[in-house]
Amino acid sequence: MYDISTRKRALALLAQGRSLNSVSRETGISRSAIRSWQDRLEPLPRMAIPTPEPPADNSAYAYLLGLYLGDGCISAHPRGTGYYLRIACADAWPGLLQQCREAIVKVRPGISVYALQKEGYTMMTSYFRHWPVLFPQHGPGKKHERTIDLELWQQTIVDAHPWELIRGLIHSDGCRITNWTTRVIAGEQKRYEYPRYFFTNLSSDIIRLFTTALDQVGVDWKMANARNVSVARKASVALLDTHVGPKY
Structure with a gap:
């Protein structure tokens, strides 16, 4: 969830005459989220943040964590009902597209995954209410501009599955x-x-x-x-x- 100060900063950039695309690129926040804040600044009421639910497959999670840290992002649903995990995969590597899809499904069995075609790459996308719990490195802005550390439970998985x-x-x-x-x-x-x-x-x-x-x-x-x-x-x-x- 983005805090009020982050939301106000994004809207302030829009007030300067910037486009949604420009503000989204600078802040790392999806256009749909910024657009929704124009109608409602305050976040919708949410349930308490749950404790991390263990991934169903730790080996697949370690691999998916690597994909996320490299080319992934998490964005909130405009209505505040959940989150989208998006992993960008180059079309030149069809095997990567399949492995990414399989890893997501292994981590969260039964979850849907769909491919959103872009120019030169495919965004493997999956909706889940608690993606930020499984990937607590999620946050506003670009990854290289903020601290990226693993939680203890993540480090335990990575220590057991370094190759993944x-x-x-x-x-x-x-x-x-x-x-x-x-x-x-x-x-x-x-x-x-x-x-x-x-x-x-x-x-x-x-x-x-x-x-x-x-x-x-x-x-x-x-x-x-x-x-x-x-x-x-x-x-x-x-x-x-x-x-x-x-x-x-």
Whole structure:
């Protein structure tokens, strides 16, 4: 739920003549939510926030958490009756679309998931009353502009399923590529290719969660720059190939 100050700030931006699209991009709040506040600023009465209901499948939850931290968001229903979980999946990877759908259903059996087609990607979307309880990292604004820490119960799941978190993060904000260089062998210059993995994120907290999980499973990594993690050592790439693999 967005507090009153957040709602007032969004409406103040509109009062300056800004468009709904512009305000939504700046605040990270959906256009439908901002539009509804024009009619009613005060939030509708709600039940007390429930205690976290354990995911039905912890392994699927760790993977879905990785997808959410990378390319996911949660937005309130305009009428205040629940929330939408949205995971952006590139159309170039149909396997990712299917794995995302399956993870959502495993975490919340019986829940509906539908695909909302966008230009170049598909937004896998699911409505549930308590998504912010399952993903307490939800909040106003962009993830890299606020603190991202795991709750104790989430950390327990991630500790038990580090590979699933790593796979979700790489499937959202990572890639497997083939680099090349040249070497002189027996007096002849030859092209040498080698695979490596990259993970890119603007949030230092999300990068910390990723590299901590890599440390847990024995993957060597290094920071290519402030927002890019590189895994290039042969043994570590082999581990990622076994447990993650390229997107498809």
